Amino acid sequence: MTNHPIGELLPPTRLMLTPGPSCMDPRVYRAMATPIVGHLDPWFTEMMGDVQVQLRKVFKTENRITYPISASGSGGIEAAVLNALEENDTCIICVNGWFSERMAVIAERAPGVTVIRVEAPYGRTVDPDDIRRAAKGKKIKFVGLTHGETSSGVMQDLNLYRGIADELDALLVVDAVASLAGVALDVDRQRIDICFSGTQKALSAPPGMAPITVGSRVEEIIRRRKTPVCSWYFDMAPVMNYWGKERTYHHTPPISLIYGLREALRCVLEEGLEKRIERHRQNQLALVAGLEAMGLEMFVTNPADRLVTVTAVRVPKSLHEQTIREQLLDEFDIEIASGFGPVKGQIWRVGLMGYSSQKNNVLLFLAAFEKVLLDHDFRVPAGAGVGAAVRTYLQSVASDQPVAVGASIR
Amino acid sequence: MTNHPIGELLPPTRLMLTPGPSCMDPRVYRAMATPIVGHLDPWFTEMMGDVQVQLRKVFKTENRITYPISASGSGGIEAAVLNALEENDTCIICVNGWFSERMAVIAERAPGVTVIRVEAPYGRTVDPDDIRRAAKGKKIKFVGLTHGETSSGVMQDLNLYRGIADELDALLVVDAVASLAGVALDVDRQRIDICFSGTQKALSAPPGMAPITVGSRVEEIIRRRKTPVCSWYFDMAPVMNYWGKERTYHHTPPISLIYGLREALRCVLEEGLEKRIERHRQNQLALVAGLEAMGLEMFVTNPADRLVTVTAVRVPKSLHEQTIREQLLDEFDIEIASGFGPVKGQIWRVGLMGYSSQKNNVLLFLAAFEKVLLDHDFRVPAGAGVGAAVRTYLQSVASDQPVAVGASIR
Numbered sequence: 001m002t003n004h005p006i007g008e009l010l011p012p013t014r015l016m017l018t019p020g021p022s023c024m025d026p027r028v029y030r031a032m033a034t035p036i037v038g039h040l041d042p043w044f045t046e047m048m049g050d051v052q053v054q055l056r057k058v059f060k061t062e063n064r065i066t067y068p069i070s071a072s073g074s075g076g077i078e079a080a081v082l083n084a085l086e087e088n089d090t091c092i093i094c095v096n097g098w099f100s101e102r103m104a105v106i107a108e109r110a111p112g113v114t115v116i117r118v119e120a121p122y123g124r125t126v127d128p129d130d131i132r133r134a135a136k137g138k139k140i141k142f143v144g145l146t147h148g149e150t151s152s153g154v155m156q157d158l159n160l161y162r163g164i165a166d167e168l169d170a171l172l173v174v175d176a177v178a179s180l181a182g183v184a185l186d187v188d189r190q191r192i193d194i195c196f197s198g199t200q201k202a203l204s205a206p207p208g209m210a211p212i213t214v215g216s217r218v219e220e221i222i223r224r225r226k227t228p229v230c231s232w233y234f235d236m237a238p239v240m241n242y243w244g245k246e247r248t249y250h251h252t253p254p255i256s257l258i259y260g261l262r263e264a265l266r267c268v269l270e271e272g273l274e275k276r277i278e279r280h281r282q283n284q285l286a287l288v289a290g291l292e293a294m295g296l297e298m299f300v301t302n303p304a305d306r307l308v309t310v311t312a313v314r315v316p317k318s319l320h321e322q323t324i325r326e327q328l329l330d331e332f333d334i335e336i337a338s339g340f341g342p343v344k345g346q347i348w349r350v351g352l353m354g355y356s357s358q359k360n361n362v363l364l365f366l367a368a369f370e371k372v373l374l375d376h377d378f379r380v381p382a383g384a385g386v387g388a389a390v391r392t393y394l395q396s397v398a399s400d401q402p403v404a405v406g407a408s409i410r
Numbered sequence: 411m412t413n414h415p416i417g418e419l420l421p422p423t424r425l426m427l428t429p430g431p432s433c434m435d436p437r438v439y440r441a442m443a444t445p446i447v448g449h450l451d452p453w454f455t456e457m458m459g460d461v462q463v464q465l466r467k468v469f470k471t472e473n474r475i476t477y478p479i480s481a482s483g484s485g486g487i488e489a490a491v492l493n494a495l496e497e498n499d500t501c502i503i504c505v506n507g508w509f510s511e512r513m514a515v516i517a518e519r520a521p522g523v524t525v526i527r528v529e530a531p532y533g534r535t536v537d538p539d540d541i542r543r544a545a546k547g548k549k550i551k552f553v554g555l556t557h558g559e560t561s562s563g564v565m566q567d568l569n570l571y572r573g574i575a576d577e578l579d580a581l582l583v584v585d586a587v588a589s590l591a592g593v594a595l596d597v598d599r600q601r602i603d604i605c606f607s608g609t610q611k612a613l614s615a616p617p618g619m620a621p622i623t624v625g626s627r628v629e630e631i632i633r634r635r636k637t638p639v640c641s642w643y644f645d646m647a648p649v650m651n652y653w654g655k656e657r658t659y660h661h662t663p664p665i666s667l668i669y670g671l672r673e674a675l676r677c678v679l680e681e682g683l684e685k686r687i688e689r690h691r692q693n694q695l696a697l698v699a700g701l702e703a704m705g706l707e708m709f710v711t712n713p714a715d716r717l718v719t720v721t722a723v724r725v726p727k728s729l730h731e732q733t734i735r736e737q738l739l740d741e742f743d744i745e746i747a748s749g750f751g752p753v754k755g756q757i758w759r760v761g762l763m764g765y766s767s768q769k770n771n772v773l774l775f776l777a778a779f780e781k782v783l784l785d786h787d788f789r790v791p792a793g794a795g796v797g798a799a800v801r802t803y804l805q806s807v808a809s810d811q812p813v814a815v816g817a818s819i820r
Contacts, residue, residue, distance in 0.1 A: 006460045006676055009669055014447045020662060021446060032666055033443035036431060036616070037424045038745050050416045070618065071643060072480055074661040078643045106642040111521045200662055206446070208480065208618060208664025230640040232516045233481060233488045249750075251484040252430060252610055254618025254667060256442055259419055266416055335448050340659075 014329070015356070017365055018337045019150040019178060019310040020073075021200035021207045022353040024264070031263035032206060036255040044255070045247045051258060052243065054265035058180060058203070058273065059195060059213045061187035065236070067243035068209040068261055070253045073177040073198025076210030077103050079234040080173050080194045081144065083214075083222050087112035089141040092134060092170070094126035094161070095119045098151030098340045099175060103144050111230060116140075122152040122343050123299050123312070128164050135168050142171035142193070147185065148178035150201075151340050153300050153312030153349060155183065158190050171218065177201060180211070181268050182280045182309040182353055193218050199257070202280065202309050204354030205264035208257045212236075264354075277308075283357045284308045286389035287350060290366040293388035294373070294380045299347045309357070312339070312347045316378060321345045324372055332368040362389055424739070425766070427775055428747045429560040429588060429720040430483075431610035431617045432763040434674070441673035442616060446665040454665070455657045461668060462653065464675035468590060468613070468683065469605060469623045471597035475646070477653035478619040478671055480663045483587040483608025486620030487513050489644040490583050490604045491554065493624075493632050497522035499551040502544060502580070504536035504571070505529045508561030508750045509585060513554050521640060526550075532562040532753050533709050533722070538574050545578050552581035552603070557595065558588035560611075561750050563710050563722030563759060565593065568600050581628065587611060590621070591678050592690045592719040592763055603628050609667070612690065612719050614764025615674035618667045622646075674764075687718075693767045694718045696799040697760060700776040703798035704783065704790045709757045719763045722749070724756065726788060731755045734782055742778040772799055 016023050037044050048067075056066050069079050081103060085091060093104040095117045107115045118134050120126040131143065143165040148155050158174060165172040171193040179185055180195075182202030187195050193215045200207035214222070214236070222237050229235040233251070241248040268276060284306070288298060291313055299312035315321045321338055325348065328334050339347040352362065366385035373380050426433050447454050458477075465476050479489050491513060495501060503514040505527045517525045528544050530536040541553065553575040558565050568584060575582040581603040586595055590605075592612030597605050603625045610617035624632070624646070632647050639645040643661070651658040678686060694716070698708060701723055709722035725731045731748055735758065738744050749757040762772065776795035783790050 006464055006672070006679070009441050009444055009457075009673060011444060011447050011457070011669075012451075012453050013445060014451060016446075016448050018448050021448060021665060024446065029443045029445065031419050033439045034419055034421060035423060035439065036426075036434065037421050038426050038428050038431060039617070040747075041422075041424060041739070041745060043422050047419075047421070054416055070482055071485075072661040072663065075481075075643050078641065082641075102642075109638055109640050109642055111640065198662070206664065206666045207449070207662045208667060228519055230519050230521065231488065231492075231644070232512075232519055233485050233644070234641070251482040252608070252617045253482065254616065254664065255431060256616045256670070257618060257664060257667065259421075260666070262416070263419055269416070329451070335451060337450075 012333060015334045015361060015364070017350050017352065017356055017361060018335050019349050019351040020198065020353060022202070022204045022351060022356040024204050024206065025267050025355050027267060028205060028260050028263045031259040032256050034259050039252050039255060040249060047262065048243060048258070051262050051265065054262070054269060055211050055213070058265060058268055059187045059211070060185065060189065061213050063187065063213045063215055065219055065240050066213040067239070068199065068211045068258065069234070070251065071210055072208060073210050074102065075234065076177065076196030076198065076212055077175060078106050078231065079210070079212060079236060080196050081107045082110055082229045082231055082234055083236045084142055084171065084173060084194060084218060085110045085113045086225055086227060090114040090116065090138050091141045092116045092118055092131055092143045094131065094143065094145035096124060096126050096152070096154060097122055097146065097149035099149060099177065100146045103146070103175060107144070123154060125154060125156045125305055128160060131164050132167070140168045140170040142173045143168065144173040146175040148183060148307040148309060150178040150310055152343065153307045153310045154305050155179070155307040158192065162191055178307060178309050181273065181276060182357070184277055187213055199261055199264070202353045203264050203268060204356070205261040206257050208254055209261055280308045280352065280357050282393070283352045283359065283362050284311060286359070286362045286392040287311055287352060289392045290362065290385035290389035293384040294370065309351060309353045311350045311352070313350065315346055315348060319376055319378055321348065324376060327372045327375065328368060331372065334365055334368055359393060422743060425744045425771060425774070427760050427762065427766055427771060428745050429611070429759050429761040430608065430763065432612070432614045432761060432766040434614050434616065435677050435765050437677060438615060438670050438673045441669045442666050444669050449662050449665060450659060457672065458653060458668070461672050461675065464672070464679060465621050465623070468675060468678055469597045469621070470595065470599065471623050473597065473623045473625055475629055475650050476623040477649070478609065478621045478668065479644070480661065481620055482618060483620050484512065485644065486587065486606030486608065486622055487585060488516050488641065489620070489622060489646060490606050491517045492520055492639045492641055492644055493646045494552055494581065494583060494604060494628060495520045495523045496635055496637060500524040500526065500548050501551045502526045502528055502541060502553045504541065504553065504555035506534060506536050506562070506564060507532055507556065507559035509587065510556045510559060513556070513585060517554070533564060535564060535566045535715055538570060541574050542577070550578045550580040552583045553578065554583040556585040558593060558717040558719060560588040560720050562753065563717045563720045564715050565589070565717040568602065572601055588717060588719050591683065591686060592767070593717070594687055597623055609671055609674070612763045613674050613678060614766070615671040616667050618664055619671055690718045690762065690767050692803070693762045693769065693772050694721060696769070696772045696802040697721055697762060699802045700772065700795035700799035704780065704795040719761060721760045721762070722757045723760065725758060729786055729788055731758065734786060737782045737785065738778060741782065744775055744778055769803060
């Protein structure tokens with residue numbers, strides 16, 4: 001009985017090889033379809049504890065304050081930055097792409113704060129000496145950076161920046177949206193004061209939450225603030241109570257997403273973090289080998305700087321970025337991403353994150369990409385991409401069989 | 411293969427008769443379990459348009475800027491208030507409960523703003539003359555209020571406050587979190603400048619989104635701001651582009667929740683808004699008749715001020731609020747809510763919202779409540795509650811049969 005024109009929900013079935021959202025395990029969808037209970041139900045508040053236990057394992061931390069913020073990954077940036085900064089504070093933000101720039105933009109909105117941007121071009125890491133120079137003579141509250149810059153496929157060495165932050169007696173704030181559970185990250189050993197992520201990347205949980213963890217030093221800063229955080233929604237002090245022992249109501253969290261996150265975290269921990277990280281590494285190596293064998297160039301020239309979860313590929317001069325991407329979607333239902341801002345039209349970004357990081361997906365993508373490139377007169381030696389990728393798997397199986405095989409995902 | 415102690419997700423099956431979240435139609439769960447696509451996928455961006463068309467019908471508006479904010483209902487408050495207010499502005503907030511107070515608390519965090527609270531006690535509406543007095547000689551940017559105060563079960567007459575706002579040449583900002591799709595509301599005819607809601611109440615969509623609509627006057631105010639909104643996440647200007655023609659990326663929205671919202675909106679529009687509102691009204695009348703027949707008192711003494719979706723009941727002196735509520739949950743899996751703040755321990759709040767507003771639920775609740783009250787020596791005439799409720803349905807069927815029967819829910 002319909003008196004309304006909007007029909008049944010019938011989305012296409014896509015393979016998402018983007019920098020998020022990634023594909024999700026069917027187990028996670030099943031969790032999402034589980035009837036909800038109230039957010040103050042004793043069963044639910046106990047279950048919140050399970051999610052926190054799991055998140056601590058994934059972040060590798062014992063931080064008490066570890067929970068998923070009810071917002072996208074960008075909400076994680078906002079919570080991290082606004083809670084840490086108070087009037088008259090100065091912070092340094094390492095800007096080497098779209099999302100680290102977003103951190104700066106958000107910090108600049110905090111009332112009475114000075115934000116120093118230390119920049120590097122897209123595709124490069126920020127030079128520690130530039131940070132030292134920018135900080136000279138100033139009291140720096142924190143150094144903020146992205147671990148993995150989704151916009152350009154660059155990964156930065158956290159230990160290096162921890163060292164700089166130590167020199168400045170500053171906190172370290174890390175955007176791990178694109179890295180958590182796909183790249184090695186150890187909040188406690190690397191002494192990250194605030195670390196946040198997004199659910200829809202290497203965790204392969206549904207989009208809409210931003211896991212965050214803060215150390216005791218930051219907890220103290222938050223408790224001792226003289227002025228309230230200008231955003232009530234992202235003020236961590238009261239939310240810490242809802243996710244703390246008290247379970248005091250703050251806002252109604254997205255219950256179904258928490259169910260999905262719980263299940264996704266179970267998948268991560270059942271596979272094992274080390275195996276999962278190795279799976280991500282192997283699949284990206286295969287992808288890069290395949291793309292290079294097809295005659296394509298990586299945007300990040302230094303392999304050590306490449307973000308394992310997102311591979312940025314230069315668009316050859318003879319090709320139109322968007323046309324290729326659209327054909328891949330229309331003909332093969334495979335989604336990859338474009339570049340933003342200064343690299344718009346110049347790069348493709350291929351995500352291999354979480355459940356999407358599978359041998360099958362790498363091989364299928366390379367095969368489909370070959371077909372699309374050939375249609376646009378970009379000459380690819382027959383089967384070169386797939387052939388090169390397959391060979392990286394052979395080597396890895398030979399040298400290190402137990403590591404290359406995941407619990408349920410290869 | 412488990413090396414991890416967190417087991418399968420096995421929540422209890424609850425009947426949620428709370429002021430949110432409400433129970434959801436199985437169709438909505440099915441939508442939530444639908445495999446996602448990317449947030450920039452052309453299919454998805456087109457589907458966003460469907461959601462907006464549906465939201466406009468439910469809000470009864472032609473406002474271009476109508477979309478679901480990626481946050482809980484409280485995020486809706488924040489977006490409404492922070493976008494409308496700029497330095498040196500003065501606003502009036504009608505505070506008559508927990509959520510209208512939250513609006514004031516959020517507004518007070520906006521830099522350089524003066525917030526005038528015009529108060530009424532829990533259980534009462536705000537006196538228009540108090541607003542006039544408070545505004546005297548001041549330029550008021552907006553009058554903000556809750557349509558339905560979830561914390562006390564009070565509904566306020568929007569036409570009355572629109573009149574006052576007109577006298578002050580002020581905007582009208584309405585929190586319709588507890589009323590949208592359960593109570594008559596007409597954004598365009600009632601000339602509400604900013605109206606927001608939550609998905610988890612009478613819409614019976616999953617918690618985690620806050621539908622909002624803003625009129626052209628507010629759109630203009632947002633575009634002409636001299637200073638940016640202090641929250642980047644809740645800044646409506648760029649989000650209006652993502653939900654506008656441009657579909658420019660702002661943040662990754664909670665795709666599965668949007669699927670769920672789309673399906674919940676289909677349910678609302680298939681039933682028909684008028685029928686749905688009448689269903690809510692009938693079921694609350696039955697509930698109130700039942701509770702009164704059991705010897706209980708309503709917290710809101712004036713029937714005209716009662717919020718249809720949330721009924722506040724006084725806890726008799728001989729009973730312990732929490733004990734009763736807990737037994738109802740443990741023995742019958744029925745969740746009702748307590749009071750907050752000044753009415754803590756003094757009231758129960760029974761929600762009949764969206765999919766939860768069903769005859770069957772009213773009758774079951776009254777029967778179970780009778781059992782629990784008797785266990786605690788509160789004397790209830792046998793079957794009095796159920797008997798009285800059944801009689802209200804008889805009357806309504808006799809007098810107005812077509813209106814009392816919903817499309818699929820009674």
